[in-house]
Amino acid sequence: MNEQEMIDLINNALAEEFELEPDDMTAEANLYEDLGLDSLDAVDMVVVLEQAFGFKIREDQAVREIRTLGDIYRFVAGKLQDQAEN
Amino acid sequence: MRETASQPYKAKTVTGLSLGALLMTMTAYPLMIGWTLLGILLFPLLFAGWYYFTGWPTAKIVRHFIWLYGRGWLLLMRPFVRFRFDGKDVEGRNWQEPAIFVVNHCSFFDTYCMGLLPVFDIAFAVRSWPFKMWWYRRFMLLARYLNVEDDSWEDISAKGRKVLDAGGNLLFFPEGHRSRDGKLQRFYNGAFRMAVESGRPVVPLCLTGTGELLPPERWWMQPTHITMRVLAPVDPAGFEGDDTVRSLRIEVKKRMSEALAEGDR
Numbered sequence: 001m002n003e004q005e006m007i008d009l010i011n012n013a014l015a016e017e018f019e020l021e022p023d024d025m026t027a028e029a030n031l032y033e034d035l036g037l038d039s040l041d042a043v044d045m046v047v048v049l050e051q052a053f054g055f056k057i058r059e060d061q062a063v064r065e066i067r068t069l070g071d072i073y074r075f076v077a078g079k080l081q082d083q084a085e086n
Numbered sequence: 087m088r089e090t091a092s093q094p095y096k097a098k099t100v101t102g103l104s105l106g107a108l109l110m111t112m113t114a115y116p117l118m119i120g121w122t123l124l125g126i127l128l129f130p131l132l133f134a135g136w137y138y139f140t141g142w143p144t145a146k147i148v149r150h151f152i153w154l155y156g157r158g159w160l161l162l163m164r165p166f167v168r169f170r171f172d173g174k175d176v177e178g179r180n181w182q183e184p185a186i187f188v189v190n191h192c193s194f195f196d197t198y199c200m201g202l203l204p205v206f207d208i209a210f211a212v213r214s215w216p217f218k219m220w221w222y223r224r225f226m227l228l229a230r231y232l233n234v235e236d237d238s239w240e241d242i243s244a245k246g247r248k249v250l251d252a253g254g255n256l257l258f259f260p261e262g263h264r265s266r267d268g269k270l271q272r273f274y275n276g277a278f279r280m281a282v283e284s285g286r287p288v289v290p291l292c293l294t295g296t297g298e299l300l301p302p303e304r305w306w307m308q309p310t311h312i313t314m315r316v317l318a319p320v321d322p323a324g325f326e327g328d329d330t331v332r333s334l335r336i337e338v339k340k341r342m343s344e345a346l347a348e349g350d351r
Contacts, residue, residue, distance in 0.1 A: 043239045043275075044274070
């Protein structure tokens with residue numbers, strides 16, 4: 001999976017789950033201020049990413065630091081790289 | 087697949103303050119405050135009596151009082167609001183069976199309208215801000231209401247399962263907050279995840295008219311008609327696969343959206 005495919009997968013999964021407009025989904029978009037997500041969505045976001053990529057991240061502290069879509073892309077890219085190396 | 091209805095529901099809004107609205111506002115608020123204070127003052131005595139005669143657990147007694155408080159509010163509003171409950175004989179609904187109610191949200195008074203339901207043993211799942219209203223906080227804690235904003239999902243799930251296993255019901259506002267534009271907003275997953283985890287049915291409740299009575303960002307009340315329509319229960323067992331929660335959520339929202347649009351015509 002290349003970087004663009006990963007980004008598309010993330011965007012599609014989040015857009016479906018949270019009824020987001022694809023045009024709003026830029027790397028700089030803040031999940032809370034720009035995309036209208038809130039604390040109640042945190043659990044669902046983790047579940048969506050786990051289902052999309054088949055890894056477990058609910059215990060991962062780095063998830064709590066995510067603020068923008070770009071943060072998610074970097075976080076997932078790191079996870080995929082870890083998986084490939086192990 | 088995006089969640090859209092063919093004819094999306096939009097609650098009616100009222101902009102001008104009529105004489106009827108002024109009369110209602112000047113009468114209903116003092117009555118409500120008086121009713122609330124009376125309830126707070128009499129609660130300890132009534133609680134002791136209820137406990138003595140029924141032996142029910144504290145949470146169940148408090149939920150009964152909250153329901154009675156809602157029934158009292160319905161009576162106070164009756165000179166200005168015509169209430170209708172459409173759902174006593176809904177196919178497949180056994181009111182004795184624990185369920186997860188989900189209701190659309192247009193007004194602060196939506197919670198009071200739950201007095202229309204023929205069951206009283208209901209724990210509400212709410213955000214953290216209602217817990218900050220000191221005059222309600224104590225009762226919400228005693229009734230074991232779920233704080234879906236501050237608690238972890240594990241805690242919410244465990245507390246919710248406890249209520250359901252004891253024969254009670256849960257009630258969620260899946261939109262999370264009151265609609266600002268009268269339209270049905272996106273649904274959060276909590277209620278549906280709870281249904282999948284507990285195996286209990288989701289019972290959709292469609293409330294119309296409360297957005298005219300008192301929408302967000304308006305302080306005065308408007309005389310109106312309020313209808314609560316109960317839809318057929320949705321069994322989570324009918325949904326399978328990785329996206330069970332999402333599929334259930336989409337199906338329930340579709341049914342509510344259609345029913346609200348239908349009731350609006």
